[in-house]
Amino acid sequence: MPESLPRGPELDKRKAYILTTIVYEYIATAEPVGSATLTQKYNLGVSSATIRNEMAELEARGYLVQPHTSAGRVPSDTGYRTYVDRLMPTESLASEESDRLRIEFARAGRAIDEIVEQATRLLSQYSQNLAVVVAPSRDRQTFRHLQLIWLADRSVLMVAVTTAGVAEQHVIEPLVDVDPDELTRASNALNRSLSGKLLAELDRAAVADALAETEPPLHASLIDGIIAGFAHARRPEERRILFGGAQHLLDQPEFRDFKKLRSILDLVEEQRTLYNVVLDSIERGESTPSVRIGGELELEDVSECSLVAIPYRMGDRSLGVLAILGARRMPYGRMMALIAATADNLSQHLTDVELP
Amino acid sequence: MPESLPRGPELDKRKAYILTTIVYEYIATAEPVGSATLTQKYNLGVSSATIRNEMAELEARGYLVQPHTSAGRVPSDTGYRTYVDRLMPTESLASEESDRLRIEFARAGRAIDEIVEQATRLLSQYSQNLAVVVAPSRDRQTFRHLQLIWLADRSVLMVAVTTAGVAEQHVIEPLVDVDPDELTRASNALNRSLSGKLLAELDRAAVADALAETEPPLHASLIDGIIAGFAHARRPEERRILFGGAQHLLDQPEFRDFKKLRSILDLVEEQRTLYNVVLDSIERGESTPSVRIGGELELEDVSECSLVAIPYRMGDRSLGVLAILGARRMPYGRMMALIAATADNLSQHLTDVELP
DNA sequence: CTTAGCACTCACTTTCCCAGACTGCTAGCG
DNA sequence: CGCTAGCAGTCTGGGAAAGTGAGTGCTAAG
Structure with a gap:
């Protein structure tokens, strides 16, 4: 030694x-x-x-x-x-390119899913690398409105709307017949007390409190159904991950090797691991791109890769993460400028379409 | 010659x-x-x-x-x-395997998206090939309920529910102030006359008819907003395509060639072409798998591939298509048995979760 | 119609060799 | 003391040459 x-x-x-x-x-x-x-x-x-x-x-x-x-x-x-x-010198996008990015962003509609999908597409296109995007978390969204819809005597549709749009629909099957008026009263009570809270806060206690003074009292099975509906809407563990541009990997000489390619595609398919790594990459509150290089990813079989990640927001709440996964030999300056610009655009659009 | x-x-x-x-x-x-x-x-x-x-x-x-x-x-x-x-002899799945498939299907929740995603995952896993799934068409879904939600004086959230769940949310910004009661009356009128129709049928005329007798009459800008909302919900041209299992392609010796791999991944990225091919593969009403072999796909650069496709249903309406894209040298009998079984399970589940 | 036998073809593998790209080291120079 | 020219040594990658073997088509006889 x-x-x-x-x-x-x-x-x-x-x-x-x-x-x-x-x-x-x-x-x-x-x-x-x-x-x-x-x-x-x-x-x-x-x-x-x-x-x-x-x-x-x-x-x-x-x-x-x-x-x-x-x-x-x-x-x-x-x-x-x-x-x-x-x-490394700090890079920024050519103004022409950043204009183009902004224009193409505007092409997506006003639906959250659409906007996030567009971000994924653009990020992979501009970076010529694999784009990995963690879809908006539900539990950080603000509850806006609840609607209990009468479907049949023992069947109620619960629709929960957050300021990011519809977060959840859920069928409740109470053990007793309910009538539409009752549902309206319950909806109103819940809206009055819960509107403006984060989904994460809408637990059993909050719902029970909100419904405590309803006259006549709701049947317990209906209340349980509502609670279950919120719980389902929250579930933070199941977040979708979007991918785009896997074909760009084939252009990099370092992936002219089926084993390496295979381990990356497996990673993509598995999602769970990648999800953790991407989230790890983001220090709380950081709004500059974080970079993890090769072995720093602490993943076997992808020591040839680097990851650049950055969070995006709606209003002032951080909702998810954008990331670029590519060869370790990537133009870091450009990638960081690009992902920062993409996150800015995305955050801006999400904030614009947020419900009042 | x-x-x-x-x-x-x-x-x-x-x-x-x-x-x-x-x-x-x-x-x-x-x-x-x-x-x-x-x-x-x-x-x-x-x-x-x-x-x-x-x-x-x-x-x-x-x-x-x-x-x-x-x-x-x-x-x-x-x-x-x-x-x-x-x-070729007709194959069917081993009962053990078809049991396993059914059980894993049941793991998905009751949300349509989740069920379709699970179908994609299972299809690619069991086939060891690339699974391509056209997500449920919106315009073939049955309209069930409309809710106009008052957000602010000139801001209304329209939520359209089909029997397959929430199809659309859409913010309407009328040119005059509206009050919640007015919205309730409009919702009721629309629900009365339109419930049970296909989304495809909810055009300008249908909406105008339904609202004709509302007293006092709604402001035209609000009606236009509702019509636009339905139009947006329908848009048949933009259907999501889901993919799964691209990494399995790497296992086939015929794709140990970056050019071929590249053309397939490009196809996946482009979506549009593949979408047309997959839809073409399905003769109207056919419920047996359709097979297109090599050149029959009429796509350049993927003459080494075959596609097996089959539609899936909710109730008696065909909503979308499952497909397997793989090497031309694929075990056709097994693939056909597998995709038929998957489509059966998927249709069954979708039908089960359909709202009353 | 079937078959044994044979000559022929052609991809694939192995081996070998050479050119070229770099390095590390040494010795001398300012 | 740092810098440089020169040189020997190392290793990869590519290409030619040669051998191997799988498989065919044809012919002539059963």
């Missing part, structure tokens, strides 16, 4: 520049970068031999990796991480 | 058996089938030389193809077609 060399901030200016250039070049070409390439294509002012010495040290310090003895160097997770955190 | 040889039903018993065996063997092994393999593995009672003569004739008649001079034979589109239509 060689003595561990210092890591971290002590990269002198030249080493930093060399690392930057290698990451840049490798992202562009997908080929390991050699010392000669660097001196030829970039103005370094020193010979390739000097670069070789520097590269050897960068490798010893863990920023670079050599695929095999007679190849150039490739950035390691640490190399990319340093690049992303400290070396 | 050689004189064209007779096609069609004149395959004698032995030729039919040889063709059957070749298709069977090729489906199992994915390797071109040679005369020696046939005599060794199957009891044909004649020598390989005889088989060679027969195979040469089957090829001349268009049932078989030889990938190259020194290889065995592979079925052509015609070969598969003959196999599927006239030679």
Whole structure:
């Protein structure tokens, strides 16, 4: 075991520049970068031999990796991480591109699902990578209106509307006949006391409280049905994940290998794992893109991938997450600018269509 | 140009058996089938030389193809077609498997979306192929209930419920203030005259008729809003397509070629084309699986694929289509049995959860 | 009509070899 | 003391050459 060399901030200016250039070049070409390439294509002012010495040290310090003895160097997770955190210039979208994005966004209608689907499509299209989108959480939505609809003597349809639109319909089958007037009274009572609360708050106690003073009292089986309906509407564990643009993976040379491709597609199919990783990527309240590189994902078989994620909002509530999953060798600056712009557009649209 | 040889039903018993065996063997092994393999593995009672003569004739008649001079034979589109239509034994699922399918179906809840998603998942899982599902059409659903909900003075939420659940919510912004009572009267009038009709029938005239006798008359802008709401709910052109199990394609040797894989994934992404093909596959009223083999799909770049499709129902209305897209070399008998069973389960469940 | 035998074809695999791309090291220079 | 030119060494990837084997079509005889 060689003595561990210092890591971290002590990269002198030249080493930093060399690392930057290698990451840049490798992202562009997908080929390991050699010392000669660097001196030829970039103005370094020193010979390739000097670069070789520097590269050897960068490798010893863990920023670079050599695929095999007679190849150039490739950035390691640490190399990319340093690049992303400290070396990379901040990019923003060309105004033309950001205009186009905004216009295409406007094409989606006013339905939440449609808007989120459009976001997925656009994100994958513009990023040329796999887009992963966690659909709006239900329990963070604000309850707006309840309607109990009489279907038959022992059959009631409960429709719960949040400010994001209809969240839930649920058939209740009470043990006694109910009549429409009774249902109207119950609906009104619930609307009066619960309107404006988060779905997450509408538990058994809240519903029972709201209905406590109804005269004549509702039958317990109907109340239970309403409670079950809210519980079902809330269920935070089952959130849909949308995907788009899997075919772009085929364009990356790193996925010209069926095993790697397979592990990504399996991940997509499984959903659960990816769901957790995407949520993990978002620190509470952070509204800048979070980046996880290669091994940082802590997923087997996808150490060749990176994930860029950012939350989106409706009003001031964070509802879900956008993410880009792609080769570790991705243009991080562009991806971060793109996903931030997409999240902005999405949040803006969702906020616009929120019910009063 | 050689004189064209007779096609069609004149395959004698032995030729039919040889063709059957070749298709069977090729489906199992994915390797071109040679005369020696046939005599060794199957009891044909004649020598390989005889088989060679027969195979040469089957090829001349268009049932078989030889990938190259020194290889065995592979079925052509015609070969598969003959196999599927006239030679293949009808399969049905093992009762154990069909039980398992039924049980897993029951795990989905009572929401239409959930049920259809579960069908997609199960179909891809059991078929080990790409499942393509056209989500329930809206305009074939039966209108059950309308609710106009007062949100603010010039803002009304319209919720349309079909027997399949909530079909549409739509914000109407009338040009005058409205009050809740007015909305209740309008809701009642619409429910009285329109309940039980198909969404497709709820056009401008139907709505105007239903509201004709309301006193005092509703403001035109509100009526227009309601009409627009129904129109939006109907829109038959925008039907969601669900996919599942793309990763299974990677298991087929015929897709160990990035170009072919790419064309299929592109097809998935595009949706429109696939949507048309899948719908085309279903003759009106047919309730047996339809099969389209290779070139019969009339799609470039996917001549290596076949599609098996079948409609599903809610009650007696056909709502959408299930399909399996896979390699042309697929076990047709099993796929047909499987998709029929899946469609049965799906139709059954949808019918069960239909509102009274 | 069937079959044994045979010559022929052609894809696939293995082996081998070479060119090329890099590196690390050393020794000399400013 | 850092920088550089030069050189030897290493490894990959591609391409040619050669051998292997599966499979065919044809012929002639049963």
